[in-house]
Amino acid sequence: xxxxxxxxxxxxxxxxxxxxxxxxxxxxxxxxxxxxxxxxxxxxxxxxxxxxxxxxxxxxxxxxxxxxxxxxxxxxxxxxxxxxxxxxxxxxxxxxxxxxxxxxxxxxxxxxxxxxxxxxxxxxxxxxxxxxxxxxxxxxxxxxxxxxxxxxxxxxxxxxxxxxxxxxxxxxxxxxxxxxxxxxxxxxxxxxxxxxxxxxxxxxxxxxxxxxxxxxxxxxxxxxxxxxxxxxxxxxxxxxxxxxxxxxxxxxxxxxxxxxxxxxxxxxxxxxxxxxxxxxxxxxxxxxxxxxxxxxx
Numbered sequence: 001x002x003x004x005x006x007x008x009x010x011x012x013x014x015x016x017x018x019x020x021x022x023x024x025x026x027x028x029x030x031x032x033x034x035x036x037x038x039x040x041x042x043x044x045x046x047x048x049x050x051x052x053x054x055x056x057x058x059x060x061x062x063x064x065x066x067x068x069x070x071x072x073x074x075x076x077x078x079x080x081x082x083x084x085x086x087x088x089x090x091x092x093x094x095x096x097x098x099x100x101x102x103x104x105x106x107x108x109x110x111x112x113x114x115x116x117x118x119x120x121x122x123x124x125x126x127x128x129x130x131x132x133x134x135x136x137x138x139x140x141x142x143x144x145x146x147x148x149x150x151x152x153x154x155x156x157x158x159x160x161x162x163x164x165x166x167x168x169x170x171x172x173x174x175x176x177x178x179x180x181x182x183x184x185x186x187x188x189x190x191x192x193x194x195x196x197x198x199x200x201x202x203x204x205x206x207x208x209x210x211x212x213x214x215x216x217x218x219x220x221x222x223x224x225x226x227x228x229x230x231x232x233x234x235x236x237x238x239x240x241x242x243x244x245x246x247x248x249x250x251x252x253x254x255x256x257x258x259x260x261x262x263x264x265x266x267x268x269x270x271x272x273x274x275x276x277x278x279x280x281x282x283x284x285x286x287x288x289x290x291x292x293x294x295x296x297x
Contacts, residue, residue, distance in 0.1 A: 007130035008163040015063075016056045016155055019162030019170050020049040021124070021131040022070065028157045031150055039072065039144050046073040046131060048122065048138040049154070050174045053167065058151075068154060071143040071174075073124060076135040077210060080203065083107065083137075084212060086119060091220050092230055092238040095213040104212070105200050111137065112199055113185040114169050122170055131159025135199075140174055209235065219246045251288060255281045 001009055010020075022028065023046050032039045047070035049056075055065035081094055087107045088100040096104070110116040111123050120140040124132045146154070162170060185192075206213050213235070222245040223230060230238060248256070258281060259274055281287050 002127050002130040002160065004125045004127040004130065006125050006163060006166050007127055008161050010158070010161045012155075015058050016049060016068070016151065016158070017053040017161065017167065018049060018051060018056070019053075019167035020154075020158050021073070021160035021162075022047040022049060022154055022157040023131060023159045025153075025157045027153045031146060031153060032144065035146065036144050043074055043078060044072040045075060045133075045136065046159070047071065047144075048073055048124075048140075048170070050140065050143065050170065052171060056151075063148060063151070066148050067145045068148060068151070069143050069145050070154075071122075071138045071140045073132075073136050073138045076123075076137055076203065079137060079139070081212065083111070083119065083121070088212075089217075091215065092213075092233060093235040094210070095215060095235065095238060097217045097220065098214045099217055101204065101214050104204055108200055108203055109196070112196060114166070114173070115185075117173060120173070122173060127160070130161070135203075213239065215239075215242060216246075219243075222247045250292075251282075 010017075024032070024040070024044065028047075029040055049068065050071050051065055051067070051069045056063045056068060081090075084090075084096065084104050084107070087103040088096040090096055107116070111119075111121050114123060122138040122140055124130075124136040124138060126132055126135045204212060204214075219242045220230065223242045226245050228241055228245065230242070233241060247253075255278060259278060262277060263269060263274060
């Protein structure tokens, strides 16, 4: 029994409906091999039936539609970088400017709430009982059409089904209509908003080599000014290279300016004495607060 609100239960004998989740069973793969072998690729972990329900309900053993349209489903993690590339400044392999992270959160917020129309994405929350083992998205623009003769194979391949309101939202997205289907989303209660924040943080956190990495634009500029061709570097080398050229922080730069003034006014001071001044400034909270305040003015 599906537990997430996106999904509804169904019986094996039920007719197909828009929003049914289909697994690439051996039967379905045999059909795909004949009509379009591209969709046998393992990256397509499932399919989402997008043909309208009214066209595929069988009446007297037949349905109105001659064709059934299936949109591919892929794991969110596997397509995340492609999604982020539409909003974020990519400066390396899976590496983006820190300043564009806010846009990434806005984009994923729309995706998670089924409001991302431009990219044609439909979010499918993880629910093993609904046939979705990991957080996924259906790429509505990437689809394959099968003849109605394969109806029973598709029905036997079904592992999950969208709840009625989400079938309506799916139909709206697919049809590119100018009306809004009122679906439950992650903003309705404080608890759900907290869950959404965790989803956003989890999706955008630098966990491993596949996750997006966020670096400050000032680091990128400094490396480029030193002639580093960042786009040609592999991810691990990229991070090591920009670390070499990262500019000083505001506190470090201000400290150096103060020390330069002191050295000019008191040239007789030794390096050891100047280092003591440096340590005092680095540890002085009033000085740190003054630097922070100057940055925000």
